[in-house]
Amino acid sequence: MKKVSHKFRVWFNAMIAAVQGLFGITSCIAPVMYGPGVPEDTIEVEGEVTNEEGEPLESMQVVINTARVRMNDTIYTNAEGEIERHYGFPQTANDTLLVEVNDTTGVYESEKVAVPFAEMTKENETDWEREYSVDIKVQLKKK
Secondary structure, eight states: OOOOOHHHHHHHHHHHHHHHHHTTOOSSSOOOOOSTTSOEEEEEEEEEEEOTTSOBOTTOEEEEEESSSOOEEEEEOOTTSEEEEEEEEEOOTTOEEEEEEEOTTSSBOOEEEEEEGGGSEEEEEOSSEEEEEEEEEEEOOBO
16 A cells, blocks of 8 residues: 655645635534524624713724624724624523723723623514613723
8 A cells, every 4th residue: 555645644634624614614613503493592782982081982993702602703883982783693591792892002901891691681582583682881991
């Protein structure tokens, strides 16, 4: 039997990983049961970022994560210091929305906020869907 070179095996494995990546097949992340037929939580996230004087802060980086479902989203505040985003998740009543606000200019300190789904305002609920809303107000302090 012919020996396969180490370089070829590395190249071949990289090609297989690339093809799998194109089709969304990965081995690094645990699968989340989500798709047709799975109950969904819809969350409307709104918020405002201000400084200590209550003035809106534009272009602040807002990173939104969840504790259980692997989700990571980065958005930026508008000219009025506001954010607005809608998310859909498989029903995970024990999850928590994690929000981190960062000033990319370095003038203000970062701030973190955690909001459990259970503390969000429930707008509507059916057998298959639950709609929540959360209004996050963050005030950044100067360094």
